[in-house]
Amino acid sequence: MSIRLTQTVQKGGCAAKVAAKELRKILGGVEFPPAPPELLIDGRHFDDASVHQLTPELALVSTLDFFTPIVDTPRLFGRIAATNALSDVYAMGGRPITALGILAFPIATLSNEVITEVMQGACDALKKAGATLSGGHSIDDDTLKFGLSVSGLVHPAKIWSNQGARPGDVLILTKGLGTGTLTAALKREAVTELEIKEAMDSMTSLNNAIDWLEPLGLTSAIHAATDLTGFGLLGHAMQLGRASGIDLEFRFSQIPILSGALEMIKQGFLTKAHRTNREYVDDSVDWIGSPLSDEARLLLFDPQTSGGLLLAVAPESADAVVNALPFARPIGRVNERALTHQTRIQITQ
């Protein structure tokens, strides 16, 4: 199995996601079916998943995500893709129950063994999450793509969403930044999978904060949550800020960075999403204090694949949440809006 999956595609992972601006234009003209009152969370606020109430105590969390290979090892690719898809359910405070596979691949040129391995990687992640693979759909296509549509459950009164962040909340991030540039470097053979193992481990870590926080009675301390994917830290932060009607402030020195990420940005391993994410958010950002290097700024626009959760946490519980979650770090805080109709993001050193 000597195929290098990243060499079979032009762009990989969440970097291939359609830019938010583009998406807005496309969907702006669509007349959607009426949303029933049971639809508690829809796509309006760029939440990670939709939530539909089924009974007074049960709501369905639905999400899907798929992409082209960002790593070379098939099983690793499947595991990352599944971890990434599952993350959207966790980001809503839910727990995944079932998943459907989304698979496209060139039947004629890609061996069955590769696909079996991709599926096995996905099953590895699902097993860790306590969820099952219950079906899926596969088509013949020019390039390999894989992902999952995941269903999860959440109590309707315990949903985490993009809305709900309050001034004073501490912003906590659960994974380091840099998967976009590191996987771009991998694709261009500047690094090996082994050399960026920290990023690999990060992308295969479940965002199951709920499993750590619930036993400690800390779930209600989470006022808002999102997971970081294609739009990068600042893109997703802006969406959370807009949905919650607040401003955000990040301290760059506190933001965790995956080893080698700044160096790879400096060496020019960028994706189209670095540019589109910057265009999407730049007008909303105030860079405070002595100027950050351009690679530092670009890191904040770096498209994440299977990135961490960004949590807005009640200040009195912030330390407890940081201690409860592996790797979590406080990286900023929520402020009252300075301007009435706009979210501003301050970056300090």
Place this chain on the structure above:
Amino acid sequence: MSIRLTQTVQKGGCAAKVAAKELRKILGGVEFPPAPPELLIDGRHFDDASVHQLTPELALVSTLDFFTPIVDTPRLFGRIAATNALSDVYAMGGRPITALGILAFPIATLSNEVITEVMQGACDALKKAGATLSGGHSIDDDTLKFGLSVSGLVHPAKIWSNQGARPGDVLILTKGLGTGTLTAALKREAVTELEIKEAMDSMTSLNNAIDWLEPLGLTSAIHAATDLTGFGLLGHAMQLGRASGIDLEFRFSQIPILSGALEMIKQGFLTKAHRTNREYVDDSVDWIGSPLSDEARLLLFDPQTSGGLLLAVAPESADAVVNALPFARPIGRVNERALTHQTRIQITQ
């Protein structure tokens, strides 16, 4: 908007589905996560969707389907793709509640208006079905692909599945055959969309048999159900036969055929799936009586996109079901197995 969508892809619709045999090989090597008792229907019997019990009275139906354009008009494509995806929920006796869009398209070359129209077509179908579009995922890709991941609900005691067909049941089909060859002919400009409008109307008709049967108290007369997609009538019939442990018998003269379908097969408008479906099923079929023409046989292997429901119905209720459902026709019956471990399908004239 003069783009002809079918000219942007190599193969379209459910004909691009990975063949069943291939899929078995790929999945045979995968170690799946353990399935909990709540997972009432998984992928084992080639059911159309998975079913996961949530409460004693509520089960979640999950399915997803997506494909490349099989028609030229963007809105029509979106509507067919959505109708096709919704069908899997109906085939389980469920009703759809929410759907997530699955969208891949070449951002650089396909205009936003085309995508807006595709999405609108999907929303048209969802509205008719009483379901909502609650989110989705879109990526930059070489060719347009669209579909939905659909969640629906069903009472755990009222699930229709591939299992449950009983000897003596009447086999009822709710749409005519031939979308595979007709859309192949459309792609190769042998016919226009207008000339095959019957097929277009068929592919945009919801398989919401449940909405017609429930008010008449006929839902329990359905012992087994599946919808016809990429594997064709005989492929899906065989899967139902295997899952139910029965034989099947079809009378060719009673099978509804879309106008022009036999002629298009005769003219050679075939897809790869015609061949793979035949390979998949041919050994299980007994052709009885005077020989059918080759085009007639190929029609039974024709890959359907958004095809009809194949229902195994209690004989005493068969007439009532046929009368209740628009277009439904009795096309055969269920027999006891002649061989212990094998499903046989008899085709008579």
